Amino acid sequence: MTEPHPPRTTSKESTAIAPYRQSDAETDPEGSGEDRDQDRARAARELGDALRALTAAATSTEVDAATLRKIADQARDLTGPLSAASRTRHTAPSIDDAKPGRRMYNPAVGPGNPIAPPMRVEVGDGVVVGTCTLGLAYEGPHSYTHGGVSAMLIDQILGHAHAALGRPGMTVALSLRYRRPVPLETPLRLTAWVPEESITDRRTGPQATIATQDEPDRVLVEASGVFVVPSAEQASRIFGDSRLPSWQRDRY
Numbered sequence: 001m002t003e004p005h006p007p008r009t010t011s012k013e014s015t016a017i018a019p020y021r022q023s024d025a026e027t028d029p030e031g032s033g034e035d036r037d038q039d040r041a042r043a044a045r046e047l048g049d050a051l052r053a054l055t056a057a058a059t060s061t062e063v064d065a066a067t068l069r070k071i072a073d074q075a076r077d078l079t080g081p082l083s084a085a086s087r088t089r090h091t092a093p094s095i096d097d098a099k100p101g102r103r104m105y106n107p108a109v110g111p112g113n114p115i116a117p118p119m120r121v122e123v124g125d126g127v128v129v130g131t132c133t134l135g136l137a138y139e140g141p142h143s144y145t146h147g148g149v150s151a152m153l154i155d156q157i158l159g160h161a162h163a164a165l166g167r168p169g170m171t172v173a174l175s176l177r178y179r180r181p182v183p184l185e186t187p188l189r190l191t192a193w194v195p196e197e198s199i200t201d202r203r204t205g206p207q208a209t210i211a212t213q214d215e216p217d218r219v220l221v222e223a224s225g226v227f228v229v230p231s232a233e234q235a236s237r238i239f240g241d242s243r244l245p246s247w248q249r250d251r252y
């Protein structure tokens with residue numbers, strides 16, 4: 001059976017992806033220059049890292065019940081101070097930043113979100129590459145990645161490939177083929193690209209694969225998606241006119 005492969009270099013099929021580096025924002029939340037709250041962004045990343053370590057410990061521990069209950073009490077005590085100032089679902093995080101495209105709490109790439117691995121994304125010349133290593137918190141079949149987690153990472157990397165053409169869009173269709181199990185605790189490489197023939201005014205059909213970094217040509221998961229840039233009317237209906245900051249409304 002033929003393995004699906006992304007273009008290795010800029011090719012006729014993929015030149016529409018501009019070689020800009022949207023990913024720096026996702027992976028370097030401190031940003032630079034005009035960042036309005038660099039220290040808070042750094043602190044949010046530190047908290048994300050600490051909670052990821054806690055989650056990793058909590059999903060691999062074999063300590064006794066008394067210890068589990070003691071830790072649960074301590075963890076509950078942490079929630080109060082964090083909730084002293086909160087946003088709602090209609091308000092963007094104050095440390096998100098449009099200019100570098102930073103989404104601090106995105107569940108796939110946001111360094112401040114403890115459920116994000118987080119995947120690092122590099123936008124190259126015609127190909128978008130994501131890297132991450134998944135721990136036991138992401139386990140589906142014993143010692144392998146949950147299929148829904150693979151789908152989330154795929155959706156994200158496909159979205160970056162679509163967005164690299166200029167305008168972020170929304171997934172309207174996603175299709176995955178799980179060829180081989182995706183191992184935990186193994187550096188992974190996700191690759192996405194947009195075939196030129198799949199591009200219309202509002203829509204693209206990006207494709208992606210998951211492989212290990214050691215064997216990038218051995219495809220574990222292959223996927224294709226359809227991404228649509230919502231019309232102004234659709235964006236207004238979905239996101240509203242006033243509750244999100246203008247930079248976020250303007251992204252669609």
Ligand SMILES: CCCCCCCCCCCCCCCC(=O)SCCNC(=O)CCNC(=O)[C@H](O)C(C)(C)COP(=O)(O)OP(=O)(O)OC[C@H]1O[C@@H](n2cnc3c(N)ncnc32)[C@H](O)[C@@H]1OP(=O)(O)O
Pocket residue numbers: 022100101155156157158159160163164166167168169170171172173200202203226228230231234238
């Ligand atoms: C410079 C920038 C830097 C940015 C730097 C940051 C990067 C940032 C990366 C973010 C990466 C996030 C990646 C996660 C992305 C999500 O997770 S998005 C969340 C999941 N998706 C959703 O919730 C979408 C829900 N769907 C909807 O709300 C509606 O379907 C939409 C999107 C408003 C579209 O409305 P609709 O009425 O369904 O579609 P409609 O307008 O009739 O058709 C639109 C086009 O899509 C086509 N279409 C619709 N459905 C399908 C389908 N199932 N199959 C094929 N085609 C279809 C139609 O044929 C039509 O095509 P055209 O005829 O225009 O060529």
